[in-house]
Amino acid sequence: TQLLEQSPQFLSIQEGENLTVYCNSSSVFSSLQWYRQEPGEGPVLLVTVVTGGEVKKLKRLTFQFGDARKDSSLHITAAQTGDTGLYLCAGVGESGGYQKVTFGIGTKLQVIP
Amino acid sequence: KAGVTQTPRYLIKTRGQQVTLSCSPISGHRSVSWYQQTPGQGLQFLFEYFSETQRNKGNFPGRFSGRQFSNSRSEMNVSTLELGDSALYLCASSLWTGGIGYTFGSGTRLTVV
Numbered sequence: 001t002q003l004l005e006q007s008p009q010f011l012s013i014q015e016g017e018n019l020t021v022y023c024n025s026s027s028v029f030s031s032l033q034w035y036r037q038e039p040g041e042g043p044v045l046l047v048t049v050v051t052g053g054e055v056k057k058l059k060r061l062t063f064q065f066g067d068a069r070k071d072s073s074l075h076i077t078a079a080q081t082g083d084t085g086l087y088l089c090a091g092v093g094e095s096g097g098y099q100k101v102t103f104g105i106g107t108k109l110q111v112i113p
Numbered sequence: 114k115a116g117v118t119q120t121p122r123y124l125i126k127t128r129g130q131q132v133t134l135s136c137s138p139i140s141g142h143r144s145v146s147w148y149q150q151t152p153g154q155g156l157q158f159l160f161e162y163f164s165e166t167q168r169n170k171g172n173f174p175g176r177f178s179g180r181q182f183s184n185s186r187s188e189m190n191v192s193t194l195e196l197g198d199s200a201l202y203l204c205a206s207s208l209w210t211g212g213i214g215y216t217f218g219s220g221t222r223l224t225v226v
Contacts, residue, residue, distance in 0.1 A: 031213070033212075033215075035215075035217075040219070041219050041220070042117070042203050042205075042217030042218050042219050042220050043156075043203075043215075043217050044217070045214065045215060045216070048213070048214070088155075088156070090156075090212070092211065092212050092213065098168065098169045098210075098211075099210060099211030099212060099213075100158070100169065100212070101146075101158065101211075101212030101215070102158075103148075103155055103156040104155065105154070105155035106155055
């Protein structure tokens with residue numbers, strides 16, 4: 001069974017602060033995705049990382065895929081209130097002959113003005 | 114282009130009843146996956162359909178079933194509802210199977226009383 005652990009599960013910070021969210025597993029994934037979900041809506045895909053060690057930047061968000069493709073991190077610089085939401089990581093890997101997506105439980109981020 | 118449409122958005126049912134949820138994917142997307150989201154368990158995979166065939170199934174009881182039509186629209190059915198089935202049910206569409214590039218709908222919030 002592939003499991004993805006996210007930490008922290010809850011984070012409340014002041015606007016302007018930096019933060020890092022972690023996503024860890026003992027399984028190797030072919031790719032890893034990050035989503036953001038706002039209340040009452042479905043998750044929205046932010047980024048997909050594919051290569052071990054890959055770093056992708058999306059404005060103030062920096063995503064990194066671990067060298068061994070088992071873990072990932074999301075770093076937000078100078079957080080804004082609009083960053084508030086549930087951040088989900090999702091690993092894509094093979095299980096039982098099928099490509100399977102495993103989601104972490106999420107990190108609930110609250111950015112206080 | 115239109116996004117993924119899920120209907121209804123909210124539903125209240127009584128224990129023992131059955132329910133059918135609908136998902137219309139993005140035009141051209143042939144894969145539809147269904148997830149159950151609860152605060153304690155996160156997103157749990159229910160099943161995936163591609164070209165009217167169930168390609169993969171999660172660890173849910175047989176009360177949960179689904180189907181996909183020739184126009185790629187999908188329905189999921191839950192029979193003999195239990196209180197624990199209360200959750201946000203999300204569907205995600207993508208061009209191909211395997212969870213690459215999911216676009217999620219806004220979900221159906223099911224409450225079982």
